[in-house]
Amino acid sequence: MSEYWKKESWKIKTQEDLPYLATPLKVIKLIFKFLNDKNLIKKGQRLVDLGAGDGRVIVYASEFYEIESLGLEINENLIKTAESEIIRKNLSGLCKIKEVDLFNYDISDMDIVFCFFLPSNYAYCSHIVKMVKSGAIVINIRWDLKKFKKYWKRSFKIKADKQFPAYLYIKK
């Protein structure tokens, strides 16, 4: 396997493939309310946000649902913003952000996997879908993951916002 991540250019390339766009807070709130109403979120679970941006999802999960959350991100400015917010809210024990390539990280022990994949990412994110453990929840913002339907036991659409629907899947 080539060590592409040793070159600075890979970070720029991957952020072009998956650029920063924040999920509105109201959408995040509705997703967590949905998980809570369906009894799909419990204390002690672990959540990962693949491309965590400014950390809003991981911070919300740990602040309001007391779950362990991890953000994977490569944009150093966004990481700094997330870290300041984690410290400001005194969540360092539960909530962490790592500077790491989301496409090259083991998420097989995660219970909730939050993503914002674009259809153009689907070709190279299938290994992530396969890696998710059975029974875990995968949430993708804006774009459905129907392409991977053979992996899903159940699926839901949360019409939180016209521009930001959320698609939620439970892995078989």
Ligand SMILES: C[S@@+](CC[C@H](N)C(=O)[O-])C[C@H]1O[C@@H](n2cnc3c(N)ncnc32)[C@H](O)[C@@H]1O
């Ligand atoms: C669409 S944004 C989603 C931000 C956040 N999850 C949210 O919903 O508000 C995608 C994020 O993924 C990050 N990203 C892109 N490629 C990445 C990679 N290979 N590893 C880690 N993060 C990556 C970008 O820097 C960007 O912040």
